[in-house]
Amino acid sequence: MLTNAILSGLTMGGTYALVAMGLTLQYGVSRIMNLAYGEFVIAACFAALVLFASAGISPLVALLVVAPAGFLLSWAIYRLLLMPLVRRAPSRGALEVDSILATFGMLFIVQGIMLALFGGDYSSYSYYNTPVDLFGTTIAANRLIVLAVALAVALAAWAFLMHTRSGTAMRAVAVDPVAAGLVAIDVRRVAAAAFALGGAIAATGGVLISMFLTFNANIGVVFTMKALIVVIMGGVGNVVGALVAGLILGLAESFVATFVDPGLTIAVTYAIFLAVLIVRPQGLFGARAR
């Protein structure tokens, strides 16, 4: 039972870490607190479902379509809807308030579209749902695939940020947009790219989640909150922090579900979150990636 709890905790945690990375890019670099983030994750779940059910396309192949689509869509949203807010905001605080409320609107819109298209019922599909023996316990094969892909994508994103020129520019903007502008970084272009990259990661997370969880049009907010929890625990803009915090959250949930009560997992998530906010609002791993 313990091994099982750890394995499923790692799978969930890997997904959370991945999803949170996208949000930390959007908030840390683009300064947009995107409260519709979870809706985009769920939209990707539905996209994967439709591709699988109607055309028999494997979710791993679907990733190649859905992730770039997430990138383009998020880029367009940033350019068309969020840029006007960025332009008129007199201060960072003002932008945060405006972006929170604008993305709230977006949350309802995306949710409304999904409800209109798919209704409010839970959906899922079966993909590699075959048991595999591992460390003396059995686990569904799709979960192992998810864990592997999540960690691979997360590591790739990390490597991109740490070891490429564009990634360095993003980190520079996250730390100090003004100073980044002074060293000839096009802050708005970088912000748009980071927001788009965040969208691509959300889409990736959504496709992975659709492989092993049931989902419906209403649960996007759960993923937004979980991503927020991980982002704040890990420190805003801190990608490694998000990775560690995501795994911690996944394990905590899995242990609560296994040893306490499955009905309490979401409550525990929020409780952890509120506790972190009160005790260390700057995150468990310091204020910001430097």
Add this chain to the structure above:
Amino acid sequence: MTDRPVIAIGLGALVFAALAFVPYMVDGYGMSLAIAIANYTILATAWALFSGPTRYISLATVAFFGVGAYTVAVLGEVLPWPVVMLVAAINGCLLALLVGLSTLRLAGIYFVIFTFGLTELIRQVVTWYEVKVTSTVGRYVFLDIDQQAIYWQLLGVAALLFLSGYLIGRSRLGFALRVIGGDEMVARHVGIDTTRAKLLLFVLSALFMTLTGAIMAPRWTYIDPAIAFNPQVSFQTVIMALLGGVQRLWGPLLGVIPLTLLFDWLNAHFPNHYLLILGIVFMLIVYLLPQGVAGALARLRGLRSRKERASAAMKEARQ
């Protein structure tokens, strides 16, 4: 606003007295609209009472509202109505104290997210409790309280709220909150116990929200956590208050009336696309407020433009 308190309070009393006759003049549909408007008037005004001067955006409105509603659902048939209301008020105040003490030092966005998360936490815990301990998801509220009684109670609470708001606005407490909203650091150094002042207002604002939830509970006859803690209520409250304006006591009312009518109309004509349209309206408001919502929060009597001119002139003079 007049500077003569007797006249202002007298006028207010007249208006509320006139509003008390509404039930004799409208049909059932008109009554339900009047209740909806009264409901959101209290929520948005109470929200602005705290968030207007301090500029803390709270998304916990429905947490208090729901606590009020659930108190009625649990105790409504056991205790006399005034006692139920009293218990609801105590519950709301205790929750607000707890939340306020732990969060009012959180800055900006963290406060927003905390209040949002708090509502979800309460909803999850109540759901779990109902499923596990009482083995139900929802509860029936069978109370002999008709629409008119609900309306009159809401009207009474609204009158109390406007009176408190008016008196606070003229008091040192109201002034302290304006100083806090202007510059919290200055507020502390002129001797304002900022934590205490914010906490007082937060609890007072929550008290009115809780009472509203309690009064509204019998309207549903059936409530479950998803109804009582529906986050849409928090968002609608915020957007109504911001649209109307939070710097004046009667500001939120200007947002409540048109939006309540609009939402009602949408709900009647586009029940399946309600959320979608709600989202679009929400975004339109954010985009159409000239200096953004935060600008609307900060704006006071056209000050911003004057201030910008003044600082531009100052820069010129210094160069």
Add this chain to the structure above:
Amino acid sequence: MTALLEVSGLTKRFGGLVAVREAAFSVNEGEVMGLLGPNGSGKTTTMNLISGSLKPDTGSVRLEGRDIAGRRPHAIARGGIARTFQLVRVIDDMSVRENVISGLAFRENPLWGVSANVEAEKLLARVGLGGRGGVFAAELTYVDQKRLELARALALSPRLLLLDEWLAGLNATELDGGIDLIHSLANEGVTILMVEHVMSAIRRLCSRCVVMNAGAVIAAGETAAVMAEPAVISAYLGDEDD
């Protein structure tokens, strides 16, 4: 003369950096004392520790013998220490009069209503803003905002007034006016501790000075004598090989 404010062993760390280290000095009743030092020497941190903006790690701050170290700022303000800020802080969207009333309404013996209005006008006249009570603070010029900040601090009727670079950024005429104003306050018996870089002002206003460098007090005493100390000169001008 008796000591109004006594600071001893005051220490504040930020992570690995010791911003103030074992600072000790005292301010006598009725005097104007300067707190000097190069940038980053810990002057403003010291002011923040005295006024309660920051809590000291160790040490004591005694006002008339009572230890107020680590108390919350509003309690310290009510207890008799008022301050101005290094970067001027007035409340832009309030009238000048309301800004002053914010100093009157929450002090130990608060004033409110008509009496507060009357007192606010007196204070405004005292700092040279008589008759300007109705305009918004944002509309004042920089120097007038500084005057307003001073009026607000005086409104608390403080035992001790902390001025954090109150004269900084003024032009020559404004500076003379500012020095005269502080001088007149000193003549009325207000005790003042001022952080300042303007040497001419310090020579004219301060009978005694404390000099800090790298978080520690390196000299204290009569202004002229302190200015002549080699340690002070090298702190300001740097050592030969610097």
